[in-house]
Amino acid sequence: MTESGAxxxxxxxxxxxELLLILSMVVFVVVVYxxxxxxxxxxxxTTLLLAGVVLALxxxxxxxxxxxxQDRAEPEPKGYVLGIFILGALLxxxxxxxxxxxxxxxxxWIHTSTAATILGGILVVxxxxxxxxxxxxxxxxxxxxxxxxxxxxVIYATAAGLGYATVLNIQFVVANGGVDLGxxxxxxxxxxxxxxxxxxITGYFLGRAKFESEPIWWMPLGITLAAVFNGVFNWLQGIxxxxxxxxxxxxxxxxxxxxxxxxxxxxxxxxxxxxVRRNIKHLQAAE
Amino acid sequence: MHTKQNSLGDKYAEITVVxxxxxxxxxxxxxxxxxxxxxxxxxxxxxxAEAPKGWLQPExxxxxxxxxxxxxxxxxxxxxxxxxLTIAEDVPALEVASIVALNHAQDLLAFRVLNQxxxxxxGRSAYELEYVFIESNPDLTHSEFPKVVHGTxxxxxxxxxxxxxxYQADENNYDADLNRFLLFLRSINF
Numbered sequence: 001m002t003e004s005g006a007x008x009x010x011x012x013x014x015x016x017x018e019l020l021l022i023l024s025m026v027v028f029v030v031v032v033y034x035x036x037x038x039x040x041x042x043x044x045x046t047t048l049l050l051a052g053v054v055l056a057l058x059x060x061x062x063x064x065x066x067x068x069x070q071d072r073a074e075p076e077p078k079g080y081v082l083g084i085f086i087l088g089a090l091l092x093x094x095x096x097x098x099x100x101x102x103x104x105x106x107x108x109w110i111h112t113s114t115a116a117t118i119l120g121g122i123l124v125v126x127x128x129x130x131x132x133x134x135x136x137x138x139x140x141x142x143x144x145x146x147x148x149x150x151x152x153x154v155i156y157a158t159a160a161g162l163g164y165a166t167v168l169n170i171q172f173v174v175a176n177g178g179v180d181l182g183x184x185x186x187x188x189x190x191x192x193x194x195x196x197x198x199x200x201i202t203g204y205f206l207g208r209a210k211f212e213s214e215p216i217w218w219m220p221l222g223i224t225l226a227a228v229f230n231g232v233f234n235w236l237q238g239i240x241x242x243x244x245x246x247x248x249x250x251x252x253x254x255x256x257x258x259x260x261x262x263x264x265x266x267x268x269x270x271x272x273x274x275x276v277r278r279n280i281k282h283l284q285a286a287e
Numbered sequence: 288m289h290t291k292q293n294s295l296g297d298k299y300a301e302i303t304v305v306x307x308x309x310x311x312x313x314x315x316x317x318x319x320x321x322x323x324x325x326x327x328x329x330x331x332x333x334x335x336a337e338a339p340k341g342w343l344q345p346e347x348x349x350x351x352x353x354x355x356x357x358x359x360x361x362x363x364x365x366x367x368x369x370x371x372l373t374i375a376e377d378v379p380a381l382e383v384a385s386i387v388a389l390n391h392a393q394d395l396l397a398f399r400v401l402n403q404x405x406x407x408x409x410g411r412s413a414y415e416l417e418y419v420f421i422e423s424n425p426d427l428t429h430s431e432f433p434k435v436v437h438g439t440x441x442x443x444x445x446x447x448x449x450x451x452x453x454y455q456a457d458e459n460n461y462d463a464d465l466n467r468f469l470l471f472l473r474s475i476n477f
Contacts, residue, residue: 104315105463108359109322112341116322123315131308138301209300219300220307227311 017066018158018269021196022262024062025189029258036181048178055185056169059192060085060162067155080146084136084156088163088199091132096164097171099128117238121231126198129164130226133199134219136160137206150207150279154272157203158196165195186254190261194233197265201226204272208279233264323467326474329353334369334450337474339467357464362457363422363434365464367471372449380405380414383442383449388416395420396433406441409473414442419458437461441472450477 032055043051067081100106110120137156141147147156169188173179179187205222208214241257326337331352338344342355343364350370357365374383384403392398402417422434438455452475454468 104319106319107361108357109319111359112322116318119318120315123311123318127308127311127315131304134304138304209297213296214300216296216299216303219304223304223307224311 015269015273017063018200019266020066021059021063022193022265022269024066025059025193026258026262028058028062029185029189032185033182036185041181043178045177049173051181052173052176052179052184053170055179055181056166056173056188059169059189060166063158063162063196077146080141080144081155081159084141084159085163085166087136087140088133088160089167090163091136091160092129092164092167093171096128096132097167100125111238114235117235118231121234122227123231125234126227126230127223129195129230130198130202130223133157133160133164133195134202134206134223136163137203142206142210147210150204150211150283151276153205153207153210154200154203154276157199157206161195161197161199162192164199165192168195183252183254186258190237190257193261193265194230194237197261197268198226198230198233200268200272201229204275207276211283212279229264229268233261236260324470326470332371334371334475334477336369336471336476338367339471360457360460360464362459363436363455365456365460365468366453367468368451368453368455369475370451370453372451374444374447374449376447378444378449380412380442380444380449383444383451384414384416384440387440387442387451388418391418391420396423397421408441408443411443414444416440416442434458443477445477450475 064082064085067078104124106120106124110116110125134157137147137153137160141152141156147153168191172187172191173184179185202222205219205225209219209222237257237260240260241253243253244251322341323339325340327340329336329338334352336353338353338355339357343358344353344355347354347368350372352369352371354366354368372383372386388400388403398418398420400416400418402415404415406413406415417439418437420436420438422436435458436455437458438453440454441452443450443452452472454465454472456464456468
């Protein structure tokens with residue numbers, strides 16, 4: 001059963017933007033890494049901090065630019081998308097980071113074993129982050145006329161996820177008094193891709209919950225799935241980027257982390273696109 | 288912006304999401320507690336204790352029987368230690384505390400006593416010495432600001448022997464790590 005007035009189309013531009021975001025993240029990292037190696041800039045503590053904060057804002061900036069460009073063809077209120085982005089950022093700063101870092105003190109125990117990394121990553125980090133990104137959409141735009149098609153769930157949840165990622169990256173920069181541009185920019189791109197991807201999953205479930213009669217377990221399943229992806233990804237990321245130590249020294253595997261994030265983001269976006277398309281066809285047939 | 292009312296199904300779904308999240312976080316809390324409170328038995332020279340599992344246990348120095356460090360701590364690694372001092376039969380705990388404080392003043396940078404008092408620790412009389420110092424890392428390549436460390440020693444005097452149980456943590460972690468130390472303190476037998 002569809003909600004009256006719902007516009008049911010695929011919003012191909014949005015999916016193109018998602019793919020461009022993933023490619024742009026890789027290009028962004030390569031460019032900053034190459035510039036850092038070529039110019040080897042010297043920073044004061046203040047400029048290093050500022051450079052880190054600016055870099056932390058770039059992934060979200062890239063996505064918003066793409067979104068703005070496609071928006072001319074398929075109008076979506078930019079103010080609302082920006083509002084959800086800011087709401088995601090505020091929830092991360094006000095609740096998410098304090099709960100994970102101060103209340104649960106995750107960094108003290110999550111790396112003590114593989115089981116702790118996976119279970120802590122799912123139960124504490126995953127559920128906290130995915131619930132807050134869900135809340136940013138569910139308690140703001142969800143019941144308005146602006147959330148008028150299934151793909152809107154993915155769009156708004158992605159905006160919330162990028163807001164959350166931006167605050168995580170800024171917090172990382174500030175906590176470390178700035179970051180090494182090369183390694184730091186990889187971390188920022190990975191966090192942005194991962195957060196956008198996991199919230200995309202929640203967004204898909206939100207979109208279907210709004211326009212179809214789903215069972216009561218539907219939305220909890222969505223949050224749980226996103227939290228599991230979140231926890232398992234962080235565990236895999238830890239394995240992949242672990243430095244390889246040989247007799248000739250240690251190698252930095254941060255690039256492998258970016259490759260993993262890009263592959264996971266591409267696969268998840270592909271799966272969501274397929275699911276949304278199938279869902280829209282199903283809804284159109286029902287009409 | 289026009290908003291629509293929640294249907295009954297929406298409301299139940301909304302509540303279910305909150306309930307599932309709360310359940311996950313409660314399980315996460317118990318799981319965290321089970322990891323943080325996991326312990327390994329320790330025994331040396333008649334002293335037994337339940338030491339935190341997964342912490343680094345370097346070789347003890349001098350009078351120390353036991354030392355363990357939380358390598359996952361931010362800043363200064365939270366450290367527990369037990370030392371055994373041989374003293375004359377009639378030396379009161381206050382005097383031992385003065386010796387311990389003097390030793391700390393010689394070994395630790397910017398050492399200051401914050402508070403000292405007689406206390407009861409799980410049914411035993413003890414002398415509590417609370418202090419602060421600056422971590423002085425001798426490695427000159429260590430390019431970080433020195434850390435402010437908050438510590439408390441519990442001094443137990445029995446039968447011509449003094450046992451000093453120390454708790455030292457980064458000033459930012461001291462309060463949060465204190466409960467775990469109290470579990471350790473409670474487990475000590477001598």
